[in-house]
Amino acid sequence: MVLCMHAFWTNDIVKIEEPLQNYEVRHKMKDTSSVSRCNKSSKNLIGYENDNRDKALIIYSEMPKCGSGTFVRILSDVCKYSKHYRTKYTWPTPSPVELQSVESKQKYVSSKILPLRPYIFMGHLSFLDFIELGNKQPLYIDIVRDPVERWISLYYYKRVSPFHIKRLNLTRKERNRTMDNCMKIWISLTGCLGRSIKATADCLKTKPYMGCKDEKIVSSYPTWFSGQYINSSLMSLQRAKTNIEKYYTFIGITEHFEETLKAMETILPSFTNEFTRMFKTTRNQNVGHNKVRPSDDNIDVIKELLSDDYELYGFIRQRFYKHINCLAINITKH
Known part of the structure; x- marks a missing residue:
């Protein structure tokens, strides 16, 4: 059967x-x-x-x-x-x-x-x-x-999934942040702001992660x-x-x-x-x-x-x- x-x-x-x-x-x-x-x-x-x-x-x-x-x-x-x-x-x-x-x-x-x-x-x-x-x-x-579309989908899924909300202890404010906002926070806090696209990405790869919870973007x-x-x-x-x-x-x-x-x-x-x-x-x-x-x-x-x-x-x-x-x-x- x-x-x-x-x-x-x-x-x-x-x-x-x-x-x-x-x-x-x-x-x-x-x-x-x-x-x-x-x-x-x-x-x-x-x-x-x-x-x-x-x-x-x-x-x-x-x-x-x-x-x-x-x-x-x-x-x-x-x-x-x-x-x-x-x-x-x-x-x-x-x-x-x-x-x-x-x-x-x-x-x-x-x-x-x-x-x-x-x-x-x-x-x-x-x-x-x-x-x-x-x-x-x-x-x-x-x-x-x-890959980019997968990460966008994953980011917003975590903001509505009860499992991930509990796992990450997300506040309502954190749940309502856009992916764009998290990227800006990450780039600004690492000091990678103001560089070229490639230079910014290279800089982020060498820095400890700083930004929204659980959102470091890696392959x-x-x-x-x-x-x-x-x-x-x-x-x-x-x-x-x-x-x-x-x-x-x-x-x-x-x-x-x-x-x-x-x-x-x-x-x-x-x-x-x-x-x-x-x-x-x-x-x-x-x-x-x-x-x-x-x-x-x-x-x-x-x-x-x-x-x-x-x-x-x-x-x-x-x-x-x-x-x-x-x-x-x-x-x-x-």
Whole structure:
């Protein structure tokens, strides 16, 4: 019998903040030879390790604030009708400190994940190397988003989430501060005010954080796809890219959410069109929050702070377009 558990999710809103055709122009994206070509027979990109995979285990590693609330709801609802996978939302997931040793990782995987197969794990887990633990690698999936838009979404989500309000002990005044206001406080208190965009960002990186609670802006994607559960000295852009190429069955992007769903149900075993059908019934149910965008200058500073995120995001986007083409899925123009 299929066990379908609905659980905690956030109310992300799937929204395009910028015309997609402008992205490559703004960021001067170039194709690189490191982005794999397509293997049409296997539906995977060349470089992906298809052998020694546990197809009874799908892990949605769930990078926060990239449409995850919508996708979790779709996966949870689909499991009502599918006979192939159990689903369960895991929150909170173990902290990096809790899973530092191989023994602690083995205990967590063997007791909390493997017994539930056939199973779709949903939760903020980041990459965890199952091969290191003596198991087959699961089918990893995730979704990413333009880094600045992700941070804007995350900032305003924390201002309405009871969990984060309590965790940060936010006063009403602090909850009502705009992201722009927090950036101005941070830049002013650090003495980085009055410099060029790049110089301001470089200055902020070298100073102790001063500003609104829990709002230091740093790149997250390299850590996420390197894996939180390794020594921090081993985390790098290259490690993240290698994990993505070898172990991620598919990584979608929020800006092309419908195409992401079509790709997931095409490449993952035992699905047909359930994801896209369910999306049509859930797409208008999420509730967005009032977001006041930072000024153009502050957005430019944030982009400089997130330069590593943008490098990895561009890498993932290039792979996404190649994979979509490989799966014969048309891109919808917005």
